[in-house]
Amino acid sequence: MKTTTPTVYIVDDEHAIRDSLALMIAQENIPVMAFESAQAFLEACPQECSGCAIIDYRMPEMDGLELQAELAKRDITIPIIFLTGHGNIPTSVKAMKAGAIDFLTKPVRREKLISVVVAAMMESEKTLAENASYKEAVRCIASLTEREYDVMLLAIQGHHNKDIARQLGISHRTVEIHKSNIMHKTGASHVLDLARIAHKSGLKE
Amino acid sequence: MCLVKGLFLAYPLQSLSFQTLFDAVADAMLLISDAGKVTEANAAALSLLGYTAQEIIGLPVEALIPQRYQAQHIKHRIKFAQNPEKRPMGSGNELSVLTKQGKELEVDIGLSPISHQEKPYTLITFYTVAKRKSVEQALRISEESLRLAKKAAGLVAFDFDADLKMRDANEQLLAYWGAEPDHTEKNNSTVLPMIHPDDSAIRASAIRHATDPLGNGELKVEYRIINQATGDLRWISAIGRAHFRDGRATRLLGVVRDITEQKVIEKKLQDQHAETETLFAKEVATQTASAIAHEINQPLTAISAYSEVALHALKQKVIDSASLKRALEGCVAQAQRAGSSLHELLSFLHKGEMTREQLDINSVVKEAFLVAKSYGYSDFHPVLQLENNIRPVLGNKTQVLKILVNLLRNAVEAMREAEIASSEISVTVRTNANINMAHVTVQDVGPGLNHEVAKHIFEPFFTTKPKGIGMGLAISRTLAEANGGQLWLDPDVKVGATFHFTLPFSP
Numbered sequence: 001m002k003t004t005t006p007t008v009y010i011v012d013d014e015h016a017i018r019d020s021l022a023l024m025i026a027q028e029n030i031p032v033m034a035f036e037s038a039q040a041f042l043e044a045c046p047q048e049c050s051g052c053a054i055i056d057y058r059m060p061e062m063d064g065l066e067l068q069a070e071l072a073k074r075d076i077t078i079p080i081i082f083l084t085g086h087g088n089i090p091t092s093v094k095a096m097k098a099g100a101i102d103f104l105t106k107p108v109r110r111e112k113l114i115s116v117v118v119a120a121m122m123e124s125e126k127t128l129a130e131n132a133s134y135k136e137a138v139r140c141i142a143s144l145t146e147r148e149y150d151v152m153l154l155a156i157q158g159h160h161n162k163d164i165a166r167q168l169g170i171s172h173r174t175v176e177i178h179k180s181n182i183m184h185k186t187g188a189s190h191v192l193d194l195a196r197i198a199h200k201s202g203l204k205e
Numbered sequence: 206m207c208l209v210k211g212l213f214l215a216y217p218l219q220s221l222s223f224q225t226l227f228d229a230v231a232d233a234m235l236l237i238s239d240a241g242k243v244t245e246a247n248a249a250a251l252s253l254l255g256y257t258a259q260e261i262i263g264l265p266v267e268a269l270i271p272q273r274y275q276a277q278h279i280k281h282r283i284k285f286a287q288n289p290e291k292r293p294m295g296s297g298n299e300l301s302v303l304t305k306q307g308k309e310l311e312v313d314i315g316l317s318p319i320s321h322q323e324k325p326y327t328l329i330t331f332y333t334v335a336k337r338k339s340v341e342q343a344l345r346i347s348e349e350s351l352r353l354a355k356k357a358a359g360l361v362a363f364d365f366d367a368d369l370k371m372r373d374a375n376e377q378l379l380a381y382w383g384a385e386p387d388h389t390e391k392n393n394s395t396v397l398p399m400i401h402p403d404d405s406a407i408r409a410s411a412i413r414h415a416t417d418p419l420g421n422g423e424l425k426v427e428y429r430i431i432n433q434a435t436g437d438l439r440w441i442s443a444i445g446r447a448h449f450r451d452g453r454a455t456r457l458l459g460v461v462r463d464i465t466e467q468k469v470i471e472k473k474l475q476d477q478h479a480e481t482e483t484l485f486a487k488e489v490a491t492q493t494a495s496a497i498a499h500e501i502n503q504p505l506t507a508i509s510a511y512s513e514v515a516l517h518a519l520k521q522k523v524i525d526s527a528s529l530k531r532a533l534e535g536c537v538a539q540a541q542r543a544g545s546s547l548h549e550l551l552s553f554l555h556k557g558e559m560t561r562e563q564l565d566i567n568s569v570v571k572e573a574f575l576v577a578k579s580y581g582y583s584d585f586h587p588v589l590q591l592e593n594n595i596r597p598v599l600g601n602k603t604q605v606l607k608i609l610v611n612l613l614r615n616a617v618e619a620m621r622e623a624e625i626a627s628s629e630i631s632v633t634v635r636t637n638a639n640i641n642m643a644h645v646t647v648q649d650v651g652p653g654l655n656h657e658v659a660k661h662i663f664e665p666f667f668t669t670k671p672k673g674i675g676m677g678l679a680i681s682r683t684l685a686e687a688n689g690g691q692l693w694l695d696p697d698v699k700v701g702a703t704f705h706f707t708l709p710f711s712p
Contacts, residue, residue, distance in 0.1 A: 014503050016539050020510035023528060027517050060501075085502045106502055107509035110517070 006051035006121055010034040011041045011067065012083065013059045017106075021054065024110055025117065038062035041065055042070060047080055050128050052101070052120035056114075057084040065095060072099070079120040083108065137201035140186040148185075151178040156195040233331035236473035241266050241282055243689075246472035253333060255305035266329075271303050289318030289325060302331070311340075347596055360460040363445070367455050369412070401438070408443075415447045416454035424449040424459055440468040475581030482580075490676060492555070501548040511535040512687040561688065563597040563711045564605065566634055566643050571611035573689060580610070582617040587648075588631035595636055599645045600688040608692065610649070611681045612704050616649035618670060619702060623652045642690065642707040649701040659694055679704075 005174065008025050010020045010032065018034040025032040031051070035041040039062060041053070053071075057064040071078065079101040095142055101123060102116045144152060147168075154164045161179070165172045190192040227234065233250035235243055246254075246261045254261065254269060263513065266282070267275045301309045317328040400408055411426035424445035429509045431438055445459015515532040518525040574587055598605075613630060620628040629650050637644035654662060663682050668675030678692075685692035685706045695703035 014507070016507035016535055016542075017503065017510070020514060020532070020535055021505045023532060024510055024517070025515045027514060027528065029526075085499050085506075106506035108506070110510070110513040 004046050004049055005031055006124060007031040007033055007049070007054040008051055008117055008121075009041060009045060009049070009078070011038060011053060011057035011059075011064075013037060014056070017056070017083075018082070021113070023112065024113065028055070028114055028117075030117065030121075038064075038067040038070070041067070042074075045076065045078075047076065048075070049076060050121075050124045051115060052079045052081060052124055052193050054081045054083060057082045067096065077124075077131065079123045079127075081116055081120055133199055134202075137197045140197055141201040141203065143185050144182060148182050151175060152182050152194065152198065155179060155182070155191055156198055158191075215644070218495050225264060232333055235261075235266070235269075235329045235331075236319070237266050237327045239286060239326070239331060240317045241271075241279070244326070245246075250331065251333060253304070253310070256304065259488075260305070271301050271309055285316065285318075286325065287328070289327070290659050308602050340377070342698060355460065358462070359370065361485075362460050363443075363458070365457040369457070399430045399433055401431060404428035411443075411456070414446065416457060418449055418452045418454065422449065424457065427464065438465075439463055440465045472581070476586065479581055485691055486676065497547075497550060500550060501543055504543040504546070507539045508543075511539070520682055561599050563598050564602055566598050566605075566645065566708065567591040567604065569605050570609060570634055570645070571633055572620050573606055576606060576610050577613040577617070580614070582614050584630040584632050585620065590631065590633040590635075592635045595634060595643060598708040600690075600708050603683040605690055605708065608681045608684050608706060611677045612647040615677060616647065616651060616702065619651035620649055622670075633654070637707060640707065642709055644705065644707050646695075646703060646705050648698070648703040651701050653698070653700065653702050659696065662694060670693060 008030055010018050010021055010025075012021075012034070012157075013036055015036070018036065022032045022034045033044070035044065038055075038059060055064045055067055058152065061066075062070070068080055071080070073079050080099065081102045081104060082095055082100050085106050085108055101120045104116065119189075141149075141152075150168060151164055154167060159167070161172055161175045165175045168175070182191070182194065186194060186197050188197055228248040230247055231249060233247075233253040234247045235250050236245035236441070238244050243261050243264045243266060246256070246258060251258060251261065256264075267278055270278050278332035290300040300312055300313055300314050303309055315332060316328040317330070319326040319328050340363045346658040352359075405428075408426055408428045411424055414420055415422055424443060424447065424573040427440060429438055430441050440463070441461050442464045443459060443461045445457055447454045448458065511532040515529050515536070518532065570589070570591065578584065609632075615630070616630045631646075631648050633644075633646040633648075635644050635646075636642075647708040658669060663678050664675075666675040667679075682692040683709075689709040690707040692704065692706040695705060
């Protein structure tokens with residue numbers, strides 16, 4: 001699966017703030033990119049982006065909260081750190097509920113910013129890994145034929161081949177061929193492994 | 206005279222003289238010849254019309270009628286002579302007779318044709334008794350309806366004589382005031398103790414004004430009374446008119462009305478107005494402060510980050526001089542930017558407010574009292590000492606008004622807070638020859654300001670009032686300075702707070 005280099009994306013309409021924060025993050029040897037508006041960031045950021053976004057809460061045209069909503073709409077799951085000049089509680093709560101990882105009040109100390117950025121990047125990595133295995137599981141399950149899917153459902157419920165054959169009204173031999181194909185397509189080594197993949201893909205017993 | 210006597214000769218009471226009977230009739234009677242001349246008049250007629258018998262006999266009947274009806278009357282009389290019958294005259298219309306003294310009297314009249322020795326006469330009867338009764342009846346009805354109307358409107362009448370003594374004992378009025386209804390002597394001094402001490406001067410001055418022969422005689426005053434029985438405080442509105450005779454007020458008539466409810470509503474409205482104003486002022490202050498905060502916080506954020514970048518660059522084994530240079534340049538540029546943002550903001554806030562004109566400072570002071578009153582700050586006695594013919598000052602009228610209203614408002618609020626009974630604000634306007642400026646002093650009789658408060662009083666957002674935002678004096682001082690003057694607190698005065706401000710004279 002294709003992934004991009006984890007990067008810190010800074011979105012702020014103030015040049016000096018973009019510039020100074022980018023310098024600070026670059027000093028930690030973390031890749032950093034800066035954008036002067038929400039639109040510029042949306043245009044440039046790849047679907048599979050990772051790392052974190054530091055977004056100014058108050059921007060002309062599309063503001064921070066709107067950008068957060070737009071990212072969610074596009075299924076871009078990058079952690080967001082909001083920067084605010086006047087961190088008032090109700091908007092912070094709203095942003096946090098929408099999945100912001102932190103809320104920093106300007107001016108922000110280096111120590112604080114770097115620690116939040118590092119935490120956000122770790123969170124991003126975790127989310128991305130989870131996402132990847134979820135997507136892989138979904139892909140595996142989706143590759144099964146209708147009959148293989150039925151066999152799999154019964155198999156992960158612990159039914160023996162004989163039972164499955166009787167229930168589906170097919171021969172014992174046919175069940176064995178289906179099962180072999182299922183194990184091959186999903187890469188599962190045994191039935192328990194298959195159950196784990198099925199569960200990860202969102203299947204409920 | 207013997208003409209009419211003959212009429213009665215055939216009756217049994219011959220011995221009773223005609224004149225005795227004629228004079229005994231309570232209603233006034235006249236006998237008129239066909240030529241329209243008076244031939245007989247009874248005692249009641251003489252008394253009613255003010256003539257002696259000698260004077261009235263032979264007078265044309267038109268002489269007893271007001272001039273404007275005379276021509277008409279002659280026509281009616283000739284018509285009546287052609288078709289004489291007994292009937293009331295005027296049938297429903299008001300009729301008037303003219304006395305010898307020139308006074309017009311309203312009367313009802315009956316006409317009876319009488320023939321004697323083939324000559325026609327007319328007996329006129331003035332029904333004065335019936336008339337008086339009907340007038341009395343009408344008066345009673347009118348008084349009753351007036352009484353009901355007054356009751357419905359919550360009005361109580363008063364009627365004082367020249368010595369401010371009640372002309373008739375008005376128990377209702379006294380009960381209204383909570384006085385003992387059995388006071389024997391009902392005069393002005395009976396009610397004086399009931400009037401709120403703060404308002405007695407206002408009421409006395411209004412009465413003096415109304416009873417001044419040179420004035421228009423109108424009385425219109427509002428004052429508080431304290432019910433002596435219950436201790437209740439009520440607001441009273443008195444409206445009346447003085448009557449004058451020989452250049453002297455002889456009577457003061459009018460009505461009083463309880464306007465306490467109205468005053469309560471007015472007060473509530475004023476409070477709401479003040480509250481809205483405060484909220485609005487707070488909102489403006491918040492918005493302004495927020496704009497300033499943003500303008501300063503943005504460069505500060507960058508400066509802080511650049512500085513930390515520079516520190517970090519210095520701490521490396523090999524100093525990262527490229528980053529260090531970029532960060533320090535950023536710091537300088539951002540500090541400069543913060544400064545110019547502030548200057549721009551200040552010049553924006555001051556923009557467009559400074560049109561200065563020639564002002565009569567005395568009339569601006571008077572206007573400020575009206576404005577303060579309209580904001581609900583009128584519960585004080587203004588004491589004005591204005592220098593006559595002071596030179597015009599140069600200033601922005603709105604801003605100068607704002608300074609004065611702010612000072613008046615502070616004074617009233619301070620005195621209200623301290624619950625000072627007879628609160629007084631004196632405003633002095635004079636020429637300060639030392640600095641050649643107009644000098645205005647506003648002094649209250651409140652608790653004054655302690656040393657600690659006085660030190661901070663002009664600082665923005667400093668306030669001693671629970672609901673204030675602490676911008677009033679800061680703004681006032683800025684406005685005084687913007688108009689070329691100064692505003693300061695008098696440090697020496699021990700009674701109340703005293704503020705001074707100066708304004709330049711127009712060149």
